[in-house]
Amino acid sequence: MKDDDNPPIDEDRRDFILNTATSVVAGAGIATACWPFISSMNPSADVLSKATSEASLKGLKPGEVKTVAWQGKPVFILRRTKKQITSMETSDGGKDPQADSERVQNPDWLIVVGLCTHLGCVPSRKKDGWFCPCHGSVYDNSGRILTGPAPRNLDLPPYEFVSSDKIIIGKA
Amino acid sequence: MKHVISWVDKRFPLTEFVKKELTEYPTPRNLSFWWNFGSLAGIVLVLQIITGIFLAMHYSPVASLAFDSVEHIMREVNYGWLIRFMHSTGASAFFLMIFIHMARTLYYGSYRAPRELMWWTGQGLLLLLMATAFMGYLLPWGQMSYWGAQVITSLFGAVPFLGDELVIWLRGDFTVGNATLTRFFSLHYLIPFIIVGAVVIHLVALHSVRSSNPSGINLADKNNIPFHPYFTIKDIFGVSVFFAVYSYFVFFQPNLLIEADNYIPANPMQTPAHIVPEWYFLPFYAILRAIPDLVGGVIAMGVSVMIFAAMPYLDRSKIPGGARYRPFYRVMFYLFMIDVLILGYVGAHPPEGFLVILGQGATFFYFGSFALLPFLSKWEEAWLRKKGLPAEVEALLASEQVQQLDRRHSREDRRKNSTETSGDDGNE
Amino acid sequence: MMAMNNCARFIILTLSAMWLNVFFVSAGFATTSNFPLENIKFTQDQASLQRGAKIYYDVCRLCHSLKYIKYKVLQEIGFTKEQVDLLRGDIPISASLSKTSSDKMLNSQYGQVPPDLSLMAKARKHGPQYIYTLLTTYSEKEGVYENAVFPGIKMPDALNVANAIDESLKQEIKSKAKDVTEFLLWSSDPRAAVRKTIGTYVVIYFLILSVMLYFIMKRVWSRLDKEK
Numbered sequence: 001m002k003d004d005d006n007p008p009i010d011e012d013r014r015d016f017i018l019n020t021a022t023s024v025v026a027g028a029g030i031a032t033a034c035w036p037f038i039s040s041m042n043p044s045a046d047v048l049s050k051a052t053s054e055a056s057l058k059g060l061k062p063g064e065v066k067t068v069a070w071q072g073k074p075v076f077i078l079r080r081t082k083k084q085i086t087s088m089e090t091s092d093g094g095k096d097p098q099a100d101s102e103r104v105q106n107p108d109w110l111i112v113v114g115l116c117t118h119l120g121c122v123p124s125r126k127k128d129g130w131f132c133p134c135h136g137s138v139y140d141n142s143g144r145i146l147t148g149p150a151p152r153n154l155d156l157p158p159y160e161f162v163s164s165d166k167i168i169i170g171k172a
Numbered sequence: 173m174k175h176v177i178s179w180v181d182k183r184f185p186l187t188e189f190v191k192k193e194l195t196e197y198p199t200p201r202n203l204s205f206w207w208n209f210g211s212l213a214g215i216v217l218v219l220q221i222i223t224g225i226f227l228a229m230h231y232s233p234v235a236s237l238a239f240d241s242v243e244h245i246m247r248e249v250n251y252g253w254l255i256r257f258m259h260s261t262g263a264s265a266f267f268l269m270i271f272i273h274m275a276r277t278l279y280y281g282s283y284r285a286p287r288e289l290m291w292w293t294g295q296g297l298l299l300l301l302m303a304t305a306f307m308g309y310l311l312p313w314g315q316m317s318y319w320g321a322q323v324i325t326s327l328f329g330a331v332p333f334l335g336d337e338l339v340i341w342l343r344g345d346f347t348v349g350n351a352t353l354t355r356f357f358s359l360h361y362l363i364p365f366i367i368v369g370a371v372v373i374h375l376v377a378l379h380s381v382r383s384s385n386p387s388g389i390n391l392a393d394k395n396n397i398p399f400h401p402y403f404t405i406k407d408i409f410g411v412s413v414f415f416a417v418y419s420y421f422v423f424f425q426p427n428l429l430i431e432a433d434n435y436i437p438a439n440p441m442q443t444p445a446h447i448v449p450e451w452y453f454l455p456f457y458a459i460l461r462a463i464p465d466l467v468g469g470v471i472a473m474g475v476s477v478m479i480f481a482a483m484p485y486l487d488r489s490k491i492p493g494g495a496r497y498r499p500f501y502r503v504m505f506y507l508f509m510i511d512v513l514i515l516g517y518v519g520a521h522p523p524e525g526f527l528v529i530l531g532q533g534a535t536f537f538y539f540g541s542f543a544l545l546p547f548l549s550k551w552e553e554a555w556l557r558k559k560g561l562p563a564e565v566e567a568l569l570a571s572e573q574v575q576q577l578d579r580r581h582s583r584e585d586r587r588k589n590s591t592e593t594s595g596d597d598g599n600e
Numbered sequence: 601m602m603a604m605n606n607c608a609r610f611i612i613l614t615l616s617a618m619w620l621n622v623f624f625v626s627a628g629f630a631t632t633s634n635f636p637l638e639n640i641k642f643t644q645d646q647a648s649l650q651r652g653a654k655i656y657y658d659v660c661r662l663c664h665s666l667k668y669i670k671y672k673v674l675q676e677i678g679f680t681k682e683q684v685d686l687l688r689g690d691i692p693i694s695a696s697l698s699k700t701s702s703d704k705m706l707n708s709q710y711g712q713v714p715p716d717l718s719l720m721a722k723a724r725k726h727g728p729q730y731i732y733t734l735l736t737t738y739s740e741k742e743g744v745y746e747n748a749v750f751p752g753i754k755m756p757d758a759l760n761v762a763n764a765i766d767e768s769l770k771q772e773i774k775s776k777a778k779d780v781t782e783f784l785l786w787s788s789d790p791r792a793a794v795r796k797t798i799g800t801y802v803v804i805y806f807l808i809l810s811v812m813l814y815f816i817m818k819r820v821w822s823r824l825d826k827e828k
Contacts, residue, residue, distance in 0.1 A: 014819075015819055018812065018815055018816055018819065019816060021812065022809070022812040022813060022816055025805075025808070025809055025812060026809060029805060029809065035251075036250070036251035036254050036255065037222070037226050037251075037255070039250040039251050040226055040229070040230070040249050040250050040251050040252060040255055041226075041229065042250055044230070044244070044248040044249040044250060044252070045247070045248040045249075045250075045672075045673075046244070046248045046670075046694065047248075049670070049672055049693065049694035050694065201824070243668050243718075243719075246789075246791070247668055247673075247790060247791070253791040253795060254795070254798075257795075397824065401820050402820060402821060402824070405813065405816055405817045405820050406817055406821075408813055409810065409813040409814055409816075409817050412806055412809045412810040412813050413806075413810050415806045416803055416806035416807050416810055419799060419802045419803050419806055420799075420803055422799070423795055423796060423798065423799020423800075423802060423803065424796060424799055426795075427722060432722060432723055432724055432725045432727065433723070435719040435722040435723035435788075436719075436723045
């Protein structure tokens with residue numbers, strides 16, 4: 001080595017730089033190596049391709065409800081009667097006030113995720129809305145929470161009307 | 173941090189343990205890179221367990237789904253292909269590391285007293301590893317998987333009286349079937365943890381007798397250096413080089429060691445034209461086939477693996493240094509290695525014509541070299557002593573005798589005074 | 601210094617271990633090619649893959665499914681979403697490519713169901729050459745098709761090689777066969793390209809890390825030499 005005049009300090013420094021650099025490189029490598037393993041636990045490509053579902057609205061009479069699966073979750077499709085529409089449009093719900101117009105694209109059709117916002121049970125259909133059998137939350141015909149422990153209105157899935165009687169739920 | 177450590181130390185000998193068994197653990201200074209393969213095998217074991225756990229998250233151990241689920245891992249799971257190829261390549265890497273580790277032990281005579289228990293625990297580890305690899309190979313449920321399992325489980329039919337019942341009991345079915353797959357999966361997941369336990373025993377034995385070294389004499393009490401930093405950095409360097417080679421195979425040649433037939437789903441109605449076991453079983457497979465009798469072949473194959481355990485008794489020479497100072501033994505070692513390669517070659521090919529003779533010859537040599545060893549080692553020692561041992565060896569022998577007397581005392585001293593480690597008497 | 605001296609030995613050792621592996625494998629492979637190996641380079645370029653996909657779609661798909669390839673995945677070889685939509689029609693994009701004939705019909709015609717092609721390029725030794733050779737060695741004798749390299753094969757002359765009389769048509773069919781082979785090679789391992797890209801970085805990374813660690817090791821061990 002050429003810097004013999006002052007070896008101890010210089011060598012210590014060189015050691016320090018080399019050790020630090022190697023530690024950084026090795027550390028970065030170990031961190032990167034973790035990623036494939038973490039990533040492998042995320043939804044796989046075939047699961048992701050189920051991100052959207054098609055649902056036909058054909059044959060549903062006013063007042064009838066249909067449940068379809070989207071990403072493995074139930075989605076309620078309610079074809080509302082004129083009476084239900086007017087009664088929903090004149091109210092703002094209860095605990096989590098929201099206008100009915102913000103919750104539907106077409107007032108005839110209410111499309112909500114059928115999982116209680118409290119703890120994820122599937123509410124059952126009652127005359128004027130839904131009732132969650134787990135802890136008694138009550139939702140109206142706009143999927144809004146009226147009474148019970150649920151904190152929010154029923155969630156709205158992203159959806160669009162492909163035609164007058166067919167929707168695609170979820171984002172492609 | 174200091175407080176935490178001292179809190180722990182009052183309740184558990186953490187610092188003392190790390191100091192005694194790792195940082196200041198006395199290690200012979202003259203270890204060559206051949207001594208890296210033990211730690212490398214350990215790393216591969218960890219790698220196999222981690223990748224295996226993640227694969228099991230996506231794999232379905234059901235006959236009708238197994239093949240598809242492997243393709244699902246390869247195509248749909250994020251980085252599934254990487255984890256799967258790491259695991260399949262890792263299996264070969266594991267055997268390669270273990271075989272080199274064994275070859276080193278044979279060459280340098282590291283199996284000799286007082287390291288018999290290390291050698292035997294290692295032998296147990298090899299058997300566990302073989303069992304794990306064999307059962308893991310069934311899981312992709314390809315043609316080779318299926319027929320490999322079918323053939324190997326049939327070998328148990330050679331057991332007298334109980335044979336047929338035993339085979340069916342092993343399979344849980346009349347042929348290899350869903351029940352076989354499920355139990356192989358269960359055991360394939362279990363045994364690696366038993367291996368981890370056995371490795372701990374292997375290491376406890378190591379830390380009791382200390383590392384052997386290329387000159388074959390117990391330097392552990394003499395020319396020692398602390399394990400850290402000298403061997404930690406050396407082992408880490410070895411791991412890095414290993415990963416460079418391993419990555420090449422994982423990323424560029426992942427299918428090299430996967431038989432084409434294993435990409436065809438298992439079909440119990442049709443056997444592939446040419447069944448070959450994985451490369452690491454080839455020499456033993458060749459021995460199985462060399463004996464023209466089922467029972468005899470199975471026994472020969474079993475003995476060919478287990479016979480290594482007898483090495484500490486077969487080798488009767490007192491000359492230290494393994495093959496280093498023993499010309500006959502060295503020649504035997506190399507011939508044996510070549511013989512194993514020949515057996516591997518024979519095992520990979522259909523048993524036809526000349527290869528049958530070659531396989532039988534190589535099998536004869538395989539067992540012959542073990543049978544010859546007790547006599548060879550005695551003749552060799554007598555010859556060497558008559559010829560006059562090199563001064564170096566004489567010195568080693570003398571100090572060996574002195575040490576054997578000394579060792580007992582120094583052990584007791586050390587135990588009494590555990591804070592004073594033997595690391596500081598290195599380089600004297 | 602001891603470490604340096606042995607380093608070279610260690611590298612030679614690992615390399616020879618590598619070759620030992622290769623030895624075993626090539627030993628297993630060497631004897632088993634029962635057809636002449638044509639020296640063709642499969643490049644996996646997108647244009648060729650797309651042409652191959654179309655030939656598969658128009659010809660092979662009649663009898664052979666491609667169950668591990670989904671319509672969606674075709675976008676990975678450069679097809680646009682619109683092109684894929686056009687191909688699939690009403691079939692969901694997450695569905696796999698299935699054959700158009702029924703198993704029953706195929707069974708009655710050929711006595712067996714033709715194999716799925718997803719893994720064909722890996723499920724035969726020298727898979728790509730196997731597919732290419734198979735496709736290009738048909739001949740016709742008095743209305744009966746025969747394959748020179750795979751006699752007795754049930755598969756008909758899909759690319760119509762037997763009737764290709766003039767040289768330019770023959771070349772065209774050969775290039776078609778190559779395209780299909782490229783596509784099936786891709787189908788057997790769609791992650792090969794990304795695997796090799798990542799692999800290059802990983803191997804380079806470990807080589808650099810090994811060099812750095814080597815220097816640290818040298819420094820650490822030199823302390824011992826100094827003490828002496």
